[in-house]
Amino acid sequence: NEKLASRLQSHEDRERLFTREEIDQLFSEVVSYYIDPEKCQACMTCAKRCPADAIDGGKNRIHVIDQDKCIKCGTCFEACPPRF
Ligand code: SF4
Ligand code: SF4
CATH class of the missing domain: 3.30.70.20 (Alpha-Beta Plaits)
Incomplete structure (x- = not known):
């Protein structure tokens, strides 16, 4: 959060990003064998x-x-x- 806050202009910018849980979920869905x-x-x-x-x-x-x-x-x- 601190890193993002130093780079993003507004709260809305941050709201558009994925949370760590959402990223984990996305990766688990795209796994391929x-x-x-x-x-x-x-x-x-x-x-x-x-x-x-x-x-x-x-x-x-x-x-x-x-x-x-x-x-x-x-x-x-x-x-x-x-x-x-
Ligand atoms: S070694 Fe046997 S189990 Fe493994 S990928 Fe080939 S056919 Fe499938
Ligand atoms: S067993 Fe069949 S369905 Fe399951 S991950 Fe392997 S290829 Fe895909």
Whole structure:
């Protein structure tokens, strides 16, 4: 607040800014999941667990997440074996 007050002219200027809670909320909403093609071993674990059928892949094929279908649940992130 002190930093902002030194830079902004009026109270209205400050009212237009986001609070820290709002920024956290915005960031949590824009999180995206991607599979690193360099690391994916095509084990198919994530695709089997994805509740939105958003992961395209198969045996010996690097898996890819369809961002339009992905509901950002994080299941694939949890399911991917740590060694991969
Ligand atoms: S975050 Fe959830 S919905 Fe998106 S690809 Fe991973 S498992 Fe599927
Ligand atoms: S679980 Fe990990 S290694 Fe296995 S197919 Fe999915 S992204 Fe690739």
